[in-house]
Amino acid sequence: MSTLSYETELDKLLKGSNISHDLPVSQLVERALERKEGILTSTGALRATTGKYTGRSPQDKYIVEETSIKEKINWGSVNQPISKEVFENLYKKVLAYLETKDEVFVSKNFAGADIGYRLPIRVVNEYAWHNLFARQLFIRPNAEELLTHEAEFTVISAPGFKADPNLDGTKSETFIIVSFEKRTVLIGGTEYAGEIKKSIFSIMNYILPERNVLSMHCSANVGDEGDVALFFGLSGTGKTTLSADPSRHLIGDDEHGWSHTGVFNIEGGCYAKCINLTEEKEPEIFNAIRFGSVLENVMLDENRTPDYNDTTLTENTRAAYPIELIPNCVIPSVAGHPNTIIFLTADAFGVLPPISKLTKEQAMYHFLSGYTSKLAGTERGVTSPEATFSTCFGAPFLPLPAYRYAEMLGEKINQHDVQVFLVNTGWSGGQYGVGKRMNLTYTRAMVQAALLGELHSVETVVDSIFGLHIPTRCPGVPDEVLQPKETWEDKEAYDNKAKELASKFQENFMKFDKVSDIIRNAGPKF
Template identity: 90%
Template sequence: MSTLSYETELDKVLKGDNICHDLPVSQLVERALDKKEGILTSTGALRATTGKYTGRSPQDKYIVEEGSVKEKINWGSVNQPISKEVFENLYKKVLGYLQSKDEVFVSKNFAGADKGYRLPIRVVNEYAWHNLFARQLFIRPSKEELASHVAEFTVISAPGFKANPMVDGTKSETFIIISFEKRTVLIGGTEYAGEIKKSIFSIMNYLLPERNVLSMHCSANVGDEGDVALFFGLSGTGKTTLSADPSRHLIGDDEHGWSHTGVFNIEGGCYAKCINLSEEKEPQIYNAIRFGSVLENVALDESRKPDYDDTSLTENTRAAYPLELIPNSMIPSVAGHPNTIIFLTADAFGVLPPISRLTKEQAMYHFLSGYTSKLAGTERGITSPEATFSTCFGAPFLPLPAYRYAEMLGEKINQHNAQVFLVNTGWSGGEYGVGKRMNLAYTRAMVQAALLGELNSVETIVDPIFGLNIPARCPGVPDEVLQPKETWADKEAYDVKAKDLAGKFQENFKKFANVSDEILNAGPTV
């Protein structure tokens, strides 16, 4: 089937009487309430639940094996190939399914705040609340832009349509399929809204490097003097929390591009993890959750007040809201080249320093490693902390070989003389269950010192196992906190745990056989 026939078939469906085009936020909320897709909370936000799928389904994500991309994609467990025939069959079935619905919701948006690199997209949803989610998370066109908007990629999400693996060639009832030639994402069998957001991110991670733009899974902010900071990290490490700084302007909380002119947000909203959210610790995020925002799988009390400490539905509770609800946000979310880059990790073993200064080679090593910890209780079967490595801090969303992104980062660090730091927002004084989570006030003080350049020339102490340069002093932080071993009562237990984690780093890094000796030797030694 040609691209033209796909467009004609979809356009025909989207001309139906059941199609609701570009509804404003208020009407999408009304439709979601009428359809009992969610309820209004005491804050005015819409709360929806997503059933058994409360997170992404990586085993059900595919890329169509097409001639134009076949030699470029890094095929494997992350980028699973699927045939054109399977995609075409499901595509026709999903379109037929949507035609049978009373209402289908369509919105036109953009991905990429820099107009030189933005991607016009269209999102087609079975659910009104999903369309509201997409409207708030992507970049909303002006009236003039809407009139001339021509989508270059379409996301079609039909959670109520479930695949039959025996007939449809999938692994389960759920599927997330990207076709680069047909410029289409097909989603079915899951109500988790994050699949919509992350499918577009995966597409941008393919398209932007082709234009010599580094796509990044990071948050970003900028100071009054134009100094830009990037915060890389996996879910739960503090990307959103640390970038929402009242003294700086938020560029974005999760996805960015770095071009020859500077950094730009790929999105127009934030998708914050809100487990244990409090107004005291994270006032900007807390106060952004109001009418127009979407809460996903958050428990409510009798008065419909969100209970952010309740994990009865999932630990992966989420809040989606437009960027402009954060005070001091940067609109449009475009800025210059980064001065400071921070890699965030939540080390549940309690052995990594709370902050360390990285050489360019160490930066490349830790970028490729993408380390953090999974905690006991967060996934079935995990009874103690587990080390997890996600290349470039975003492996599930990288269609191209990892080293492509790492090389681009290294080049940009060189070109713009960016200072790179590794910050551990995890445990201190012992591993999870023994020590305590790093004091957020201390982490903020360390990040602030890094952003102000106060750690660039301070005396450092080299960690004997990880080889990291640990600042001997940092304003607002007790000296002993900076040296992880000093916070442990049992020093021998620290050595055992540190060597164990170092070995895990080395074992994981064996898959990067093509890196230089300088990068390889920048990792821990045992």
């Protein structure tokens, strides 16, 4: 099937009488309510549930094995190959399925706030609430841009179409397939809206480095003086919380590019975790959840008031809203080169310092490692904290080999003299179950000190196992909190836990065979 025939078949679908193009937010909400896809909450947000899939399905994500990209992709468990024949067969079936629907929703959007690097995209949805989600998460064209918009990638999402693994060549009823040659993402069998967002991020992680732009799974903000900060971290480390700072301006909460002119948001909205959300701790996020926003899998009380502490459906409750609903956001979401990079980790072993300064080589080591902890009780069979490593803090979304992204980061740190810090938002005074979670007030003070340059001239001590440079003082933080070993009553237990975690770092890093010894030696030693 040629690219032309793909376009012809899709054009035929998009010209059908059942297609609704670029509906405004109000009409998409109305359609979702009419079709019983969701209900309105007391805040005005639309709440939808996603059935048995309350998160991504990485085992069902594929890239079509095509000649033009075959030698570039880092094939494996993350980037699973699938044949052109399987993709073409499913493509025809999904289009035929959508032709039978009473109404299908299409919107034109962009990925990339910097117009020099933005990708025009089109999203085709079986569900109205999915189209609302896409409209709020991606960058919305104005009336003039809509007239000239020509999609370079199309996402087709049909949750109601379920694959037959025996006939369709998939592992399950669910599939998320990217074809770079056909410039199409095909999604079926899952109602989880995050697949739409993350499929485009995966595509940008392929496209941008090819244009010498570093794509990053991070949040970003900027101060009044133009000083830019990046926050990298896996789920639960505080990336969204710490970047939504009322004293700074939000560039974006999740996905960014770093070009020769500076950083830019890949999206036009935010996709925040809602678990234990309160107005007191996160007012910007809490107050952004209003009409036009989408809540995923959040439980409601009898008055339809969201209960953010209720995990009946999942701990992965989410809110999607346009970035404009954050009072101090930057529009358009572009800024200059970063001055500071913060790597966030929630260390449940309780042995990493609450804040430490990294050399460039250490920054590349910890960027490649992407460490945090999986806690006991979060998954069946997990009875004690487990070290979790996600390459470049975004392994599920990286089509290219990890060293490509790490090398680009190292070059940019050198070029722009960026200060890099590792911040532990996890446990202090003992491991999970013994110690306590790091005080958020202290963490905010440490991050603020890093951003204001208050730690540049502070004396540091070098951790004997991890080699990290730990400040001896920080405004607003007791000195004894800064040295992790001093917060443990049992110093021998600390040493044992530190060595245990260090060995896990070393074991994980063995998979990077193309990394220089200088970077490899920047990791823990004992």
